[in-house]
Structure formats: C-alpha cells, structure tokens
Amino acid sequence: MNLNILWFILIGVLFVGYFFLxxxxxxxxxxYQFLGHSDxxxxxxxxxxxxTWGANEVWLITAGGAIFAAFPEWxxxxxxxxxxxxxxxxxxxxxxxxxxxxxxxxxxxxxxHMWDWALTIGSxxxxxxWGVAVANLVRGVPINGQMNFTGNLLTLLNPYxxxxxxxxxxxxxxxxxxxxxxxxxxxxxHRAKQLVKPMGYIGAFMVLVLLIWSSTLSDLRLGAVPVxxxxxxxxxxxxxxxAEGHNRSRTAFFMHGIGIAFLTVSFFVALFxxxxxxxxxxxxxxxxxxxxxxxxxxxxxxxxxxxxxxxVLAYQVWTxxxxxxxxxxxxxxxx
Amino acid sequence: xxxLGLARLQFGITTIYHFFFVPVTIGMAVLLAxxxxxxxxxxxxxxxxxxxxxxxxxxxxxxxxVVTGILQEFQFGLDWANYSRFVGDIFGxxxxxxxxxxxxxxxxxxxxxxxxxxQVSKKVHLxxxxxxxxxxxxxxxxxxxxxxxxxxxVGYMLVNGKAEMKSFGDLLTNPQLWVEFPHTITAAYLxxxxxxxxxxxxxxxxKRNPELFKKSFKLAAVxxxxxxxxxxxxxxxxxxxLVTAQPMKIAAAEAIWHNTSDHAPWxxxxxxxxxxxxxxDAIQIPDMLSIxxxxxxxxxxxxxxxxxxxxxxxxxxxxYVPPVAPTFYAFRVMILMGVLMILAGxxxxxxxxxxxxxxxxxxxxxxxxxxxxxxxxxxxGWIMTEVGRQPWVVYGLLSTAxxxxxxxTVPALDIWTSLVLFSAIYTALAVAAVFLFxxxxxLGATPAKAPVEAEGDGYLHVI
Numbered sequence: 001m002n003l004n005i006l007w008f009i010l011i012g013v014l015f016v017g018y019f020f021l022x023x024x025x026x027x028x029x030x031x032y033q034f035l036g037h038s039d040x041x042x043x044x045x046x047x048x049x050x051x052t053w054g055a056n057e058v059w060l061i062t063a064g065g066a067i068f069a070a071f072p073e074w075x076x077x078x079x080x081x082x083x084x085x086x087x088x089x090x091x092x093x094x095x096x097x098x099x100x101x102x103x104x105x106x107x108x109x110x111x112x113h114m115w116d117w118a119l120t121i122g123s124x125x126x127x128x129x130w131g132v133a134v135a136n137l138v139r140g141v142p143i144n145g146q147m148n149f150t151g152n153l154l155t156l157l158n159p160y161x162x163x164x165x166x167x168x169x170x171x172x173x174x175x176x177x178x179x180x181x182x183x184x185x186x187x188x189x190h191r192a193k194q195l196v197k198p199m200g201y202i203g204a205f206m207v208l209v210l211l212i213w214s215s216t217l218s219d220l221r222l223g224a225v226p227v228x229x230x231x232x233x234x235x236x237x238x239x240x241x242x243a244e245g246h247n248r249s250r251t252a253f254f255m256h257g258i259g260i261a262f263l264t265v266s267f268f269v270a271l272f273x274x275x276x277x278x279x280x281x282x283x284x285x286x287x288x289x290x291x292x293x294x295x296x297x298x299x300x301x302x303x304x305x306x307x308x309x310x311x312v313l314a315y316q317v318w319t320x321x322x323x324x325x326x327x328x329x330x331x332x333x334x335x
Numbered sequence: 336x337x338x339l340g341l342a343r344l345q346f347g348i349t350t351i352y353h354f355f356f357v358p359v360t361i362g363m364a365v366l367l368a369x370x371x372x373x374x375x376x377x378x379x380x381x382x383x384x385x386x387x388x389x390x391x392x393x394x395x396x397x398x399x400x401v402v403t404g405i406l407q408e409f410q411f412g413l414d415w416a417n418y419s420r421f422v423g424d425i426f427g428x429x430x431x432x433x434x435x436x437x438x439x440x441x442x443x444x445x446x447x448x449x450x451x452x453x454q455v456s457k458k459v460h461l462x463x464x465x466x467x468x469x470x471x472x473x474x475x476x477x478x479x480x481x482x483x484x485x486x487x488x489v490g491y492m493l494v495n496g497k498a499e500m501k502s503f504g505d506l507l508t509n510p511q512l513w514v515e516f517p518h519t520i521t522a523a524y525l526x527x528x529x530x531x532x533x534x535x536x537x538x539x540x541x542k543r544n545p546e547l548f549k550k551s552f553k554l555a556a557v558x559x560x561x562x563x564x565x566x567x568x569x570x571x572x573x574x575x576x577l578v579t580a581q582p583m584k585i586a587a588a589e590a591i592w593h594n595t596s597d598h599a600p601w602x603x604x605x606x607x608x609x610x611x612x613x614x615x616d617a618i619q620i621p622d623m624l625s626i627x628x629x630x631x632x633x634x635x636x637x638x639x640x641x642x643x644x645x646x647x648x649x650x651x652x653x654x655y656v657p658p659v660a661p662t663f664y665a666f667r668v669m670i671l672m673g674v675l676m677i678l679a680g681x682x683x684x685x686x687x688x689x690x691x692x693x694x695x696x697x698x699x700x701x702x703x704x705x706x707x708x709x710x711x712x713x714x715x716g717w718i719m720t721e722v723g724r725q726p727w728v729v730y731g732l733l734s735t736a737x738x739x740x741x742x743x744t745v746p747a748l749d750i751w752t753s754l755v756l757f758s759a760i761y762t763a764l765a766v767a768a769v770f771l772f773x774x775x776x777x778l779g780a781t782p783a784k785a786p787v788e789a790e791g792d793g794y795l796h797v798i
Contacts, residue, residue: 051446054401058438064408065431072423079412080740086409087753091760094402098764101398105771148416148744293424294499304432312439319443322454332453 003298004288007070008275010305012268014063016261019130021056023260024253025049027176029096029123030169033116035180035191040329042116043104047331048183051323053100055316057093069301073147073291074275081141081149082133085156089129096122124169131168135161138270139217140277145284147291160213167206171237171260174199178240178253185328193244200241200256207234207263214270226270233262338747342414342739345754347721349406351714352761356400356768358713361475361520362527362562363393364441364468368461369554375461385551388780389531394449395771399764401442406757408434414750418728418738425491425500426481433477441470472520479516480506485729486720487511487580498732511580514573515720521565522716526709528558529676532683534776536692536702543779545693553687559680567673571627578628578636581730583646583655584723586639587662589624590614593638599624604667607660612640650731657725665719672712679705 028049036042068075079086095118103115139160142150177199180192211230236259243252271277275291278284292298325331336344367389374382408430411419419426444466451460484491490505491498500506532555538548577585586592589602592612601624605617625634637645639656646655679702686692692699728735739745 047450051450052443054442054446055439057405058434058442061405061408061438062431062434065427065434068411068419068423068427069431070427072419072427075412075423075427076416076419076740079409080414080416080744083413083740083745083749084752086413087749087756090406090409091756093405094760094764097402097405098398098767101394102767102771105395106774146741147420148741150743293427294494296503297424297428297500300500300503301428301431304428305435308432308435312435312443315443316439319447322447322451 003295003302004070004292005273006302007066007292007298008268008272008288011063011066011070012265014059014066015268016264018056018059018063019260019264020257021059022053023127023172023257024175024179025053025056026123026127027172027174028180029119029176030127030173031176031192031195032180033120035188035195037187039112041186041188044184044186044188044327044329044331045180046100046103048180048327050100052316052319054097055319057097066301066305070293070298071275071286071288071291072293074286077143077147077149077276077286077291081143081151082136082156084153085129085133089126092122092125092129094122095119096126123172127169127172128165131165132156132161134168134264134267135164137276138214138267140279140285142280143276143278143284143286144280147284147286150280160217163206163213164210167203167210170199170206171203171256171263174203174237175253175256175260178244178249178256181244182249182253183326185326189326193249196244196252197241200237200244204234204238204241207237211266226266229262229266229269233259233266235259236262336747338742338745338750339736339739341747341750341754342745343735345414345750345757346410348754349403349410349757349761351717352765353400353403353407354713354717355710356396356403357475358523358526358709359396359530360393360400361471361523362525363389363396363530364464364471365524366527366531366554366558367393368464368468370551371461371464375457381547381550384780385547388775389551390448391775392530392534392772394445395768395775397445399768402764403761413753414740414745415728415738416740416744418733420497421733421738422484422498422729425484425498425506428500428503429477429481429506433474433481437470437474437477439470441467441474444470475520475523476516479519480509480512483509483512483515486515486724488729488732493732498729510576514569514576518566518569518573519716521562521569522709522713525559525562525566525676526713528555528562529679529705529709531555532559532679533703533706536683536699537776538779539693540696540699540703547780549690549693552683552692556680556683556687556692559676560684561680563673563677563680567677570673575628575630581724582637583639583642583657584662584719585628586637586642587657587659587723588666588719589636590659590663591636591638592640594641595624595636595638597625597633597635598622599628599634599636601627607663609659653726655726657723662719662723665715665722669712669715669719672708672715676705676708676712 028045032042032045036045064075067078099115099119099122103112103119106112133156136156136158139158141155144150174196177192177195181189181196183189184192207230211227211234214230215227236255240252240256240259243255273288274285275288276286278286293301367386370382370386370389373379374386411426444463447455448460448463448467451463455463484506487509488498489509490500490502492501493499506512531551535548535552535555539545539552574585590605590607591599598621600619600621602614603618603620605614605619608615622632624636626632628634628636639659643655647653682698683692683702686695686698724730726734726736728738
C-alpha cells in the first residue's frame with residue numbers, strides 16, 4: 001500500500017470519526033429544545049454532550065487540515081468550488097459553538113431562546129450540507145481541466161444531493177436520540193427513546209433509497225463493493241431500532257453509530273481512487289495521485305499521524321470514561 | 336471593489352477578529368494554570384475562587400476564539416485556492432499538525448477542566464488546565480510555522496511551478512519562526528496579563544472583594560512587566576532579522592525611500608507622504624536606527640527606491656513596494672502601546688510592596704485604561720507584518736494577486752455575500768461576548784457553590 005492510499009484511508013477515518021461523534025452532537029442540537037420541556041431538562045441534554053463536543057468537532061478540523069496537507073489540490077478545488085455551501089456551514093458551526101457556551105450564561109428567557117435556535121439551526125445546517133457535499137463528490141461536479149469548479153450553489157442542490165442531505169439530518173437526529181436515551185436519566189431519556197423508533201425506521205428507509213439511487217447513477221462506477229458496504233450500514237441502522245426495543249440502549253447506540261460509519265465508508269469506497277469526480281470529463285477528475293502532495297510531505301505527515309493519532313484516541317476515550325455517568329436533573333450541572 | 340480586494344478584505348477582517356480572542360486564550364490558560372497550581376499547592380480556597388472567576392471570562396473568550404478559528408482552517412481554500420495549490424504541499428502540513436497535536440489537546444482537556452471540577456481529582460484537574468495551556472501555545476507554534484514560511488520561504492523546491500516541501504527540519508528551524516513565535520507568544524501572555532491587571536484594578540476600585548483581587552493584581556502586574564519586556568526584547572531581535580531577511584518591509588516600516596547615511600536616525604513619529612517620498616515633521620533620534628538594525632553605532636539601510644530597483648532586476652518588471660503609510664504607522668502604534676504597557680506593569684509592580692495599590696484610586700483608574708492596549712498592539716503588529724509583505728503572499732515566490740481563487744469559481748458577488756454574513760455574525764458575537772464579560776466582571780468572584788436547582792419551568796441560575 002502506498003502513502004497516497006494510506007492518506008485517503010486516514011481522511012476516511014477522520015470523516016468516520018467526525019460523523020460518528022458530531023453526528024450525535026448535531027442530533028442532540030436539533031432535538032434537545034423539543035425533548036427538554038423545562039430549562040433544567042434542556043440543560044441535562046446539553047450537559048450530556050458538554051464536556052466532549054468540542055473535541056468531537058476537532059475531527060472535522062483535522063480532516064480539513066489533513067486534506068490540505070496530503071491532497072492540496074482537493075482542498076483548493078473542494079472549498080473554492082463549494083464556496084457558498086461551505087460559508088453557510090461555517091456560519092452554522094460558528095453559531096452553534098458559541099450557543100453551547102453562551103446559552104446558559106444568562107438567565108433571561110429571550111436570551112436562551114435565541115441561543116436555543118442558534119444551536120438547533122447551527123446543528124441542522126452542517127448535517128444537511130455534509131450530506132449534500134458527500135453526495136456531490138460521488139455524483140460528480142463540473143470541474144475543468146485546470147481542476148477548477150465551474151458550477152455554482154444551484155449545481156450542488158440537485159435532488160440526489162438534497163436527498164442525501166435530508167438522510168444525514170434524519171440519521172443524525174436518530175443518533176442524537178440514541179445518545180440521549182443512553183446518556184441521560186428521567187424524562188429526557190424517556191422522550192428520546194420515543195423518538196428512536198420513528199427516526200430509526202425513517203432513517204433506514206432513506207438510506208435504502210439513497211443506496212438504490214446511488215447504484216443507478218449513470219456510469220456504473222458504483223460497483224458492488226460500495227453498495228454492499230452500504231447494505232451493512234442499512235442493516236445496522238435497522239437492527240439498532242430492534243435492539244432499542246429490547247432496552248439495549250448502549251448496544252443500540254453503537255450499532256447505529258457503526259451504521260453511520262459504514263455509510264461513510266461506502267461513500268469513500270465509491271470515490272476511490274478519485275477524490276473529486278469531474279462530470280465534464282473523467283480525465284479531469286481529481287485523484288489521490290494528481291491531487292497529492294509530494295512523497296516527502298506524505299512521508300513526514302505519516303510519521304506525525306501514526307505517532308499522534310493513538311495518543312489523541314487514548315485521551316479522548318479517557319474523557320468519555322470520566323464522564324461515563326448518566327446525566328439527570330439531580331446531577332450537579334457544571335457550566 | 337475588485338475580487339482580489341474583497342478576498343483580501345475578508346481575510347484581513349476575519350483574521351484580525353479571530354486574533355482579538357486568541358491571545359487572551361493562550362495567555363489566560365497559563366495564568367489560570369498558575370492560579371490553580373497555587374490552589375493545589377497551598378489548599379487556599381481563595382485561589383480556587385479566583386481560578387473560577389477568571390475561568391469564566393476565559394471560557395467566554397475561548398468560545399469565540401474557537402469558532403472563528405474554524406473559518407481559518409478552511410478559508411485558504413475558499414478565497415485563496417491558487418495559493419493553496421501553490422503552497423499546500425508545505426503549508427498544509429503545519430495546519431494538519433496543529434489540529435492533530437494542539438486542537439485535540441486543548442479541546443479535550445478544556446472539557447475535562449470545565450465540567451470536571453467534581454468528577455476528577457484536584458491533581459488531574461490541574462493537569463487538565465496545564466494541558467490546555469500547552470495545547471494553545473503549541474497551536475501558536477504550528478500556525479506561526481506556516482506563517483513564517485510566507486514571510487521567509489525555506490526548505491522548499493519549485494517543481495512544475497509549485498512549491499514542494501524538501502525539508503521539514505528547515506521549516507522548523509526557519510530563522511523567521513524563531514523570532515516570530517517567541518514575539519507572538521509572549522505578546523499573547525502580555526495580552527492576558529494586561530487583561531487580568533486591568534480587570535483586577537477595576538474590581539479593587541469598585542471595592543468588589545479587594546482582598547481576593549489583590550492576589551490576581553499582583554500576579555498580573557509582575558506578569559505584565561516580565562512579558563512586556565520580553566515582547567519588546569524579542570521584537571527588537573525580529574526587526575534586526577528583517578533588515579536582512581525582508582529589507583523592503585523594514586524600509587517601508589521606517590518610510591525610508593533613499594538609502595540612509597551611515598548614521599541613520601530613528602523616526603519616533605512623522606507624517607508619511609508617499610507621493611513625494613518624504614517624511615514630514617519627523618521627530619528623530621540620531622543614530623538610533625543604525626543601532627536598532629545592527630546593534631552597533633553605525634550602518635546604513637537601503638531605501639525603498641534601491642530595493643525596488645533590485646527587485647525589478649530579480650523578479651522582472653513590477654511594483655514591489657508595500658503600502659508604506661500603514662506599515663509605518665502600524666509599527667509605531669505597536670511600539671507605543673508596548674512601551675505604555677511596560678510602564679504600566681512597572682508602576683503596578685513597584686506599588687505591590689506594602690500593597691500600596693489598594694489605596695491608589697488614581698493608579699487603578701489609569702490601569703483600567705490599559706485594557707485596549709494589547710488588542711491595538713496585536714492588530715497593529717499583524718498589519719505591519721502582513722501589509723509590509725505585500726505585494727507578496729509568499730515572499731519572493733508568489734504574489735498575492737496570483738494566490739486568489741479564480742474569479743470563475745469564486746465570483747466577487749460570492750465574496751461580498753460571505754463578507755456581509757461573516758461581518759454580521761461576528762458583530763453579533765462581539766456584542767454577546769462583551770455583554771457577558773461585563774456581566775461576569777460585575778458579578779465579581781464568589782466562593783464556589785453548587786448551582787441552584789429548579790424543577791419544572793424554573794430557570795437555572797448560573798451563579
């Protein structure tokens with residue numbers, strides 16, 4: 001295996017981590033103000049993600065940095081091309097991050113409602129737009145011979161990509177519901193559980209449609225492997241609902257999360273060895289070779305990544321261990 | 336405004352805004368770690384109360400620094416795609432390492448620190464804040480490694496019109512990095528120290544728990560003095576380095592169009608006339624520029640006109656002169672602010688003996704007014720550094736005009752749209768942050784107690 005492939009896999013791993021971890025954070029952000037009927041209950045939901053959401057978000061930042069370092073052409077084409085979509089996503093992430101910190105620092109109802117909505121919308125937008133972005137990567141976008149994107153925002157908002165975006169929103173809502181059910185006590189946990197069944201099944205249905213739609217995309221580049229990986233994802237997402245029905249909340253959460261992971265993997269498998277597909281001319285697609293840094297940079301970055309990633313994983317897992325207890329209304333709620 | 340102009344405006348606004356919050360984060364993490372170390376070492380609850388008070392202001396500040404940093408990670412791709420293609424091979428590496436080695440560290444341990452007061456032992460909690468301090472300082476190191484390459488490209492080779500990395504070691508030993516990083520990081524420590532000094536003075540002046548805030552006052556006063564002197568000393572080294580590494584930047588910062596004599600005077604202040612290539616009404620100190628530049632009594636500096644002619648023969652026809660007036664004035668504003676902060680630190684430190692500052696309202700009032708100074712100095716410093724590098728984005732290798740995203744992919748209208756949206760949300764955040772700073776400052780420090788719990792629809796009180 002050469003380093004170009006290794007870095008493609010590493011970036012895939014970073015996105016798997018990002019969608020798994022921020023997936024439930026976004027889900028919680030989208031539903032907590034409806035699950036929490038009192039301010040204390042909302043605070044319970046937010047405290048369930050409070051200590052860890054920041055580090056979860058760094059998976060995205062690191063993925064962005066890794067794309068820049070390993071595949072600078074991909075970085076340049078993707079973010080200049082998906083310009084307005086990325087701007088909207090960043091605005092969402094900015095609003096959401098500050099909302100999580102600021103919402104409870106002042107106790108006027110107007111202040112809290114404002115930040116509640118900033119958090120909900122700021123969680124919805126990135127969930128939707130990542131679904132849109134990933135679908136467009138697989139579907140192909142107009143890229144010219146100089147690796148420059150020649151479309152606009154409307155090019156990205158095609159029905160297939162929008163379906164993918166909504167699918168992402170629904171499975172993240174389901175993911176957040178599983179998480180709150182597992183991680184909190186009392187009414188918040190109870191209401192989250194009620195949400196799991198409808199969201200889980202709708203999510204599974206949407207993934208099924210997405211897979212069928214993906215496999216009918218014109219040029220048969222989506223072979224059997226990504227569809228098979230996608231089917232594993234579908235099975236896990238559906239099975240999670242069943243596990244939840246047997247009150248196995250932790251098992252259900254992880255099954256659903258691994259389902260999201262497989263869905264992410266299926267997209268990356270469909271892309272490989274390309275990173276962005278040109279709908280104008282297949283020869284103009286960006287690949288892990290023509291978009292990559294030189295061998296020396298990849299070599300240096302490999303050493304750095306293989307040293308740092310295990311350390312990072314170790315202390316992140318440790319944080320989850322520290323905050324392993326369920327959060328309830330009787331828990332002292334730190335700010 | 337042209338697409339290029341808009342892209343530059345967007346980068347300037349968002350980056351300066353981001354850097355309003357970053358230095359306090361970097362510096363306050365260290366000050367918090369010191370305060371909490373005192374608490375763990377002495378068991379004195381007052382230090383815990385102080386840690387929590389400053390910790391709240393830290394968190395309010397940290398949140399905005401973090402979220403505006405997300406944009407930074409992606410905006411080289413947004414508006415500067417050609418720059419990213421040209422230099423990504425080198426520039427992306429420190430950015431990725433920053434995320435991997437620094438952002439994970441600070442974001443994970445800030446979570447433990449913020450939510451873990453009751454969950455982990457005192458010692459683990461203390462380790463957490465030191466890890467945050469390490470992470471934020473490391474983050475500064477890696478991003479300045481990237482920036483230093485733009486000022487002084489090293490360890491690269493040009494292949495097919497792109498800069499590729501040749502030596503990672505050269506990037507890390509870039510001479511520019513080893514003046515820029517210490518200067519910036521001590522400036523960050525100074526910023527947080529001034530922040531703490533000014534607000535401590537404010538609390539003492541308003542008789543809010545002066546017995547408590549005198550402790551942070553003393554810590555901050557000494558810190559302002561030490562870090563202030565360090566910033567200035569290293570800044571002097573950096574300027575000396577620029578004389579050989581980026582002579583055009585120094586010539587612009589000093590507004591010297593013509594080669595100086597062997598005894599070059601340093602202009603304290605004057606009026607720049609870029610049209611006639613003159614400094615008017617200048618107040619000058621004889622020989623001082625030679626001393627600053629060469630650390631000896633004589634030595635001439637090349638003027639802008641000479642350097643422009645040299646650059647034309649080196650890079651071909653073109654204008655290689657940065658905007659002189661902003662570079663000149665920014666440099667002076669930075670120095671003035673630095674001197675004032677050092678004086679404030681000195682004054683406050685002298686008055687520590689016998690705790691004379693407690694009964695000196697005039698002094699406390701003056702110290703409150705030091706609060707904006709580090710912000711002005713930081714912004715001015717970056718304006719001098721980045722404007723003074725123009726017309727280059729990577730010095731001597733790539734002009735700013737060639738680094739922007741192609742107009743077909745990113746039309747001016749898109750940049751307008753995003754500029755308006757970012758400005759709007761950043762303004763709203765600034766209002767919210769200032770509101771909370773004021774609120775928590777006025778609430779003062781109270782001994783820690785569990786938050787009041789309310790069932791039903793009651794609102795949870797934060798204090």
